Each structure stands twice: as structure tokens, then as C-alpha cells.
Amino acid sequence: MPETNFDVLICGGGMTGAGLASVLAQQGLKIAVFEAQQPDDFDLSQAFDLRISALGPQTRSVLKRTQAWQNIISMRACPYRQMRVWEMQGFGDITFHANQVNASELGHIVENRVTQLALWQVLDEMPEVTLLCPQKPLKTYRKNAIMYVETESGETFAGKLLVAADGGQSIVRQAFGIGVNRSQYQQACLVVGVNTELGQQDITWQRFTSTGPQAFLPLPGQHGSVVWYHQADEVRRLYQLPNAQLQAEIMAHFPQELGNIEVLSKSYFNLQKQHAQSYIQDGLALIGDAAHIINPLAGQGVNLGFQDISSLDAVIANSRAAGEEWWQG
Structure with missing residues (x-):
């Protein structure tokens, strides 16, 4: 051989x-x-x-x-030039900006x-x-x-x-x-590709809720990625919804910082x-x-x-x- x-x-x-x-x-x-x-x-x-x-x-x-x-x-x-992290129920709220570290982006x-x-x-x-x-x-x-x-x-x-x-x-x-x-986190993560009403954004943010984090990651143009952590059964339920219904769920549960969106694609995975x-x-x-x-x-x-x-x-x-x-x- x-x-x-x-x-x-x-x-x-x-x-x-x-x-x-x-x-x-x-x-x-x-x-x-x-x-x-x-x-x-x-x-x-x-x-x-x-x-x-x-x-x-x-x-x-x-x-x-x-x-x-x-x-x-x-x-x-x-x-992205800013990163914001905050609690939905609480006082924790912090924003990092590239200017703070003399950088053009984070x-x-x-x-x-x-x-x-x-x-x-x-x-x-x-x-x-x-x-x-x-x-x-x-x-x-x-x-x-x-x-x-x-x-x-x-x-x-x-x-x-x-x-x-x-x-x-x-x-x-x-x-x-x-x-x-x-070990398992006892949660799953729903990832949704979206078009955003807002123009090109330079901020990524994550909000912590009692059921898990919610996050937004900007992509070029008016594109972005919405990330929703929740119990595995709930994530599977959300994933199985038609795009229009999933869009309504996201708009109802995500912070106003997201703005209006259009759901383009989706996937999910269990966390461990x-x-x-x-x-x-x-x-x-x-x-x-x-x-x-x-x-x-x-x-x-x-x-x-x-x-x-x-x-x-x-x-x-x-x-x-x-x-x-x-x-x-």
C-alpha cells in the first residue's frame, strides 16, 4: 500500500x-x-x-x-460598528462602539x-x-x-x-x-433569514429574555439574520409555521429595534x-x-x-x- x-x-x-x-x-x-x-x-x-x-x-x-x-x-x-446587549426584564443594558477602541468596526x-x-x-x-x-x-x-x-x-x-x-x-x-x-442546554435555536424595512444597519444586538436570547445580525443591503432561542418544542412549532405567520410571531415577540421584516428562509438546531x-x-x-x-x-x-x-x-x-x-x- x-x-x-x-x-x-x-x-x-x-x-x-x-x-x-x-x-x-x-x-x-x-x-x-x-x-x-x-x-x-x-x-x-x-x-x-x-x-x-x-x-x-x-x-x-x-x-x-x-x-x-x-x-x-x-x-x-x-x-458592524456597535454591539448592544440588554435584559428584557431588568436594568442591564450595555452598548459597545468601535470608537471606544479606536477601531473602524467591531x-x-x-x-x-x-x-x-x-x-x-x-x-x-x-x-x-x-x-x-x-x-x-x-x-x-x-x-x-x-x-x-x-x-x-x-x-x-x-x-x-x-x-x-x-x-x-x-x-x-x-x-x-x-x-x-x-450536556444539553435544553433549548433550540431558530435562525431566520430576513429582509428588513430599515436600511443597512451597523449594529448587532442581543436581548436576554426569560425563555432565552433574541438576536439580530446585519447582512449587506437590507438583509439580516434573526436568531431566536427558546425551548425545543416551541422552536419546532415556530419553524413549522408558514413564513407569513412566523413573521407575525417575530414581530410580536422581538423588540421594536428590529423594525418590519419579511421572512425569506429558516432553519433550527438543538443546542448542546x-x-x-x-x-x-x-x-x-x-x-x-x-x-x-x-x-x-x-x-x-x-x-x-x-x-x-x-x-x-x-x-x-x-x-x-x-x-x-x-x-x-
Whole structure:
């Protein structure tokens, strides 16, 4: 069985896996990325995807290290300059403004698929990176201090470091016997793509209620995303409503800051928190959802994955500079 050797094997080519590959390649490391599905091409006429994230300054700085951030801006992103958080029943109310930190914006709302595609466009131009897609790892293991990935196509790849970036149900994490602590939030999250009566907004807000948060994330033009946390049964009921009835429910229960809306699309998911019992072993590292899942907090969760990228990149760089075996845990 033929073997192909790399410095780093990354299982998962989503935002965190592709992001890690882009920065490690800048260290001159030879990278293989395994991903089952190619990102879709982008066209401005496409409807906004419901899976969006609020990318903060640290995440943006990682993306700026390569051409990825410029690629995102060339597609579409919405800057927000204010963030307001308040209680429906209580006195807590705070607004953050970019001016307070001498910045032009606090962050950007970006569709996840745009971020992933922007990173893949960068990886396609990097000679250090081999994108293996569609390739699904069938087996991952350690032998004689070398990490191996066997794919469904029958190929075997060897590397010094194996990175699990394959999501909350990580097969890599399971293969190496790393358990997780998991619990349910007893809530679900309804995500609704809307057209807004108001023009382009530069504020994202979140109101806390007795049944869960309600949030609004602006998108380019008069588009936005409404996020409604509630008990799972209630979220399913809302999801099943015709768009006109769902619109009426949102208008009745959301604050007036939202303004009039038109429902365009909707989806929902159950909320859980999950934490891997270990992030590393010799020759193995977990990042992103493979390591931890938290409440998405109005699209903020992806920033945690990019902090993983920055931390692992720094650890490897420092270890290499010291002449150490950087792939050892």
C-alpha cells in the first residue's frame, strides 16, 4: 500500500481546518487536508446562507495573514460598528462602539461558506498544501511515532502531526479514545433569514429574555439574520409555521429595534455543550468543534476555533525555533 509523507495531516477542510492549513503552510510545513465535500462556488446573486458568524478582530487578523480576508471582502461581508446587549426584564443594558477602541468596526458578519471558500482559494495557490477532496478518512492511527490516515480510496498518508478538525462528531477524536463531557442546554435555536424595512444597519444586538436570547445580525443591503432561542418544542412549532405567520410571531415577540421584516428562509438546531477531555496526545491535536462546542452566542462561536489556530500555530513555531520535536504533545 503506497504511503505519502507530510508534516501535518488535517482531517476536515472547513473554516478551522482550512484556516490552520493556511497559517502552517506559511511556516513552510508540508500539509495535507482531507475533506469530503468541495465548497460551492460563489455568486452575488445567490441567496444569503443561514449559517453565518460574527468574525472578531483576532479572527480577521488570522485571515489577513494570507489573502483569505481580501477574498472574503471581494465576495460579501457586513461590518458592524456597535454591539448592544440588554435584559428584557431588568436594568442591564450595555452598548459597545468601535470608537471606544479606536477601531473602524467591531467585527464582520460573514457567511460560513464564504469564509471557507476564501480559505480554499488561498490553499489552492499554496504549493505546501495538498487538498484531498473528495477524500474521507476511513482509519486514523499512530504507529512507531508516525501518524497515519487511510482513506476510503485505499490510499495511506503519513505525517508527524495529525489534526482533528472534523467537527463535533470527530472520528479522529474517537479513534484515539478521547472522551467528551457533553450536556444539553435544553433549548433550540431558530435562525431566520430576513429582509428588513430599515436600511443597512451597523449594529448587532442581543436581548436576554426569560425563555432565552433574541438576536439580530446585519447582512449587506437590507438583509439580516434573526436568531431566536427558546425551548425545543416551541422552536419546532415556530419553524413549522408558514413564513407569513412566523413573521407575525417575530414581530410580536422581538423588540421594536428590529423594525418590519419579511421572512425569506429558516432553519433550527438543538443546542448542546461539549468539551473534549484532552486536546492533545503525542502527534495529535484537536481544534474547533472537535475540541469544544458552546452556545453559538449570536454567531460568535467560530472565533474560538480561530483562537485554537493561533495557539497551535504559535506553539509549533516556538517549538521549531527551539529545535524541538514540535509534533510531540
